[in-house]
Amino acid sequence: MTGGALPVHLIEAQDPHSSRHPGFDDRAIALAAGTCQQLARIGIWQRLAERATPIQRVHVSDRGHAGFVNLAAADYGLSALGQVVELHDIGQRLFGLLREAPGVTLHCPAKVEAVQSQPGERQPYA
Incomplete structure (x- = not known):
């Protein structure tokens, strides 16, 4: 991340090892190719x-309305339009x-x- 050049302290309310971490449940998310x-x-x-x-393929339509769009990675010379990852797995790997x-110093939970x-101290920014 910063290569150790800048100290980073991450404060997280939940224990990342907990199977009940609310952000790391059984849902899956799609990441766009650009994000990957x-x-x-x-x-x-x-x-x-x-x-x-x-x-590999995405179909977009709105039930009850005319029209739809089909996208295929191969049509754009891509190996994939994006990737699907499971939150539990990705969360554990990121931690x-x-x-x-x-x-990086973790403070969890x-x-x-x-x-x-x-006075005179540098202020953090968001």
């Missing part, structure tokens, strides 16, 4: 790709990457209860 490319550029996609399912990242600053 961005994740690859920062070295993350390589750890997720083995558990992803490529999206694994964070645990290994230099300069934890919550921010107050923020205080002193």
Whole structure:
């Protein structure tokens, strides 16, 4: 991420190892091809790709209305339009990457209860 050049502290209310983590349930999400490319550029996609399912075709329609669109990866010279990943699996893998990242400190489970600053200190930004 920052290569250890910038210290990062991640505060997460839930234990990432918990099977009941609300963000890591049994749902699956679709990631666009561009998102997968961005994740690859920062070295993350390589750890997720083995558990992803490529999206070869997409059909878009609205029941009761005329018209539809079919998209096929091959029509655009792509191997896939995107990828489908399971949240539980991707969440565990992403937290694994964070645990290994230099300069990243995880605080889990934890919550921010107050923020205080002193005059002259640099202020965090969002």
